[in-house]
Amino acid sequence: MYKHMKKILGITLLAAFIGGAAAIGGYKLFEGNQIGSTISEKQNLYFANNPLKVSSAGTADFTQAAAAVAPGVVHIKTTYAAAGKSERSSPMDMMEDFFGGGGRQMQRQPRAASGSGVIISQDGYIVTNNHVVENAEKVEVILTDRRKVEAKVIGRDPNTDLALIKVNATNLPVVKFGNSDNVQVGEWVLAVGFPLDLNTTVTAGIVSAKNRSIGIIGREQEGAEITEEEYREYQRTGKRPDRPANTSIESFIQTDAAINPGNSGGALVNANGELVGINSAIASQSGYNQGYGFAIPVNLARKVVDDFMKYGSVKRGYIGVSFVPLSADNPAEIKSNEVSGLYVNDVVAGGGGAAAGIKAGDVIKKVDGVVINDSPDLQERIGRLNPGDKVKLSVLRAGELKDFTVTLKGESSVGISSNTAATKSVEVSKLGATFVPATQAQKSKFGINSGVVVSSVTTGKAFDNIGVEKGLIITKVNGQPVNSVGDVQKALPQTRNNMVYMSGVSEQGTFNFSFPAQ
Known part of the structure; x- marks a missing residue:
């Protein structure tokens, strides 16, 4: 009997050993296949084996969240060729003034600037702002262990002010993606970066507002939205304003966490230590913190960096309509008593909206069941999608709410031409x-x-x-x-x-x- 039990025990241990070896081998095989995967898959694998251990969002103790995030936020140093005259080098120069870039001065020596970046995968992918690396001849990253490594720019998207860079390093600390849709006004957040060329700095505040547009990204693009005066002229003559389509996307998370020059491209995280935004701009008269900072929602950033990894450029889908946000002061020409939503003033022939049955005069009230009050609400949600994706629009027409399923079209289908990496520049x-x-x-x-x-x-x-x-x-x-x-x-x-x-x-x-x- 004893020998029989010993034999069974031996077989059981052998089976357990084989099973464990197979599991380890399978994990290593799976891990080895992550080279071409998306950032989301890379993060899921990393945090399955490295779970965050931080406090809840309701607490005012940020020590665990700061300790979890700070190692994954890096200092970015950029250098530029000698400048020949005093001028602005980028449509984001106002933000560069705030975050360490600044306009070019009368000099004949290389310029230098700095910003921040967030490590989002162990194998060296880092997300930052486009204006941090735009036109830079050299991009260097200083890791938290003080190593300095040169970075390659994988892709830049001026329309969202996002960029993806990569360093040749492994086993790096990673900041976990959160869900920016779940961010609530009044929620505690931390801003982590390298302001004023200081070492890693953490500041705390709350979310002051969501879906905020401040006009900083698209100020050199004339928008798809038209002014009331232009709309009246359109009604009188039937001629649309002659200007290029605005392809910028602004739907910032606004926070009162202290942000200063050098924070650009750094992390905005919740009290769970999860990335909810990429710090991008501040509202300031002096160029330094005066109470309000703006971050790009991480759900939009996730789509942009995944497109860079898959295609090398951003593939953006469009509804194919132009619109005017409604308010209590609607111009008389708008035949609607609604004070919220987006009034469709034109539909692009051949676009997704036209094919689905959207008409001029409709009022867009919801996108995939989410209430739309202003243009940033729509832009950010559509900005996460690709050509060919379907979206449900709830539209008010003749006093009745109707649902339309729109298949988004690419830039060429809706007549949009931009000077981003996605076009033939x-x-x-x-x-x-x-x-x-x-x-x-x-x-x-x-x-x-x-x-x-x-x-x-x-x-x-x-x-x-x-x-x-x-x-x-x-x-x-x-x-x-x-x-x-x-x-x-x-x-x-x-x-x-x-x-x-x-x-x-x-x-x-x-x-x-x-x-x-x-």
């Missing part, structure tokens, strides 16, 4: 600039028949040295009309006396300039 290295073709709306606005838009300028190169700025439209190169980057490249060699001549137009009027051919 092509560099001409001789000029130190990238270009996109001017839209028909831009050509009509300025009364031109040709043109390419300067979508970025590299510091220290030809265009930068002579003061050509982003947003200018080049209409002719060496007397030849240009409508594409190919036209620019073809016309460049046709110099006169070894000089390149260019003509163009901007909001300030027409211009002509020349410079020596390289």
Whole structure:
């Protein structure tokens, strides 16, 4: 009997050993297959084996949350080529003033700036702000163990002011994604970053508001929303305003946690130590903290970084409508007594909204069952989705609430052209600039028949040295009309006396300039 039990025990132990080995082997196999997975999958794997042990959201003790998050927030140092004149290098320069970038001064030496970033995977992916790394010649990350490593920019999205960078390092501490939809006004939050070039700094405050738009990302883009005056003109003439579509997304979490220069790209976390936002801007008269900071919701950031990892650019879906937010002061032309929701003033032919049956005059009240009061509510929810995704719109029409299922379309389907990484923005290295073709709306606005838009300028190169700025439209190169980057490249060699001549137009009027051919 004893021998029989001993034999059974031996078999049981052997089976347990084999099962344990198989489990470990399976885990290692699964772990090894994470190279091409999404950030969400990487985080699920990491935190399944490294659970957070922090206090609840209701407590005022932030020690555990700060200890969990601080190792995963890094200091980002950027350097730029020598500047040739005093000018702004980026549409986000107001935020760079706040967070450590600033405008370029009269100098001929490399510039340096700093910001913060959040480690979101063990293998070195870091999310930060676009304006922290935009136009930088070199990006360095200082880890919490004081190692300094150079980072590669994986993708930038000016429309959300987000960027994804990567360092060649492993086994890094990771900040856990939370759910920004669950953030409540009045909830305690922490801001973690590197303000004023100090070491890791943690400040506490509450969520002051959600879905806040402050116009800082899209201030150089003319929006899809139109003003009351423009709407009246549209009603009178039937002609839509000639301006490019606004593809920026602003739906910030507002907080009174102290944020200062250098915090840009850092973490906004709840008291559970979960990432709920990426700090991006402050409201300030002086450039320093005066009570209000703004963070990009993590649910939007998650979609952007996953797109960068999968496609190298952001794939954004559009409903294909333009709208006016309703209020108690609706213009008389709007035939609605509603004071909340989005009044559809136009539907793009061939867009998802038109195909689903959305009509001008409808009032969008809900998106997937969530009440929509203003444009940031809609922009942020749609901004998380991809072309081909379906969304349910609850629309008020003739006093009755109707549901429509809209299949989102890509940029080309709704006539949107932007100068983000997702478009055909092509560099001409001789000029130190990238270009996109001017839209028909831009050509009509300025009364031109040709043109390419300067979508970025590299510091220290030809265009930068002579003061050509982003947003200018080049209409002719060496007397030849240009409508594409190919036209620019073809016309460049046709110099006169070894000089390149260019003509163009901007909001300030027409211009002509020349410079020596390289």
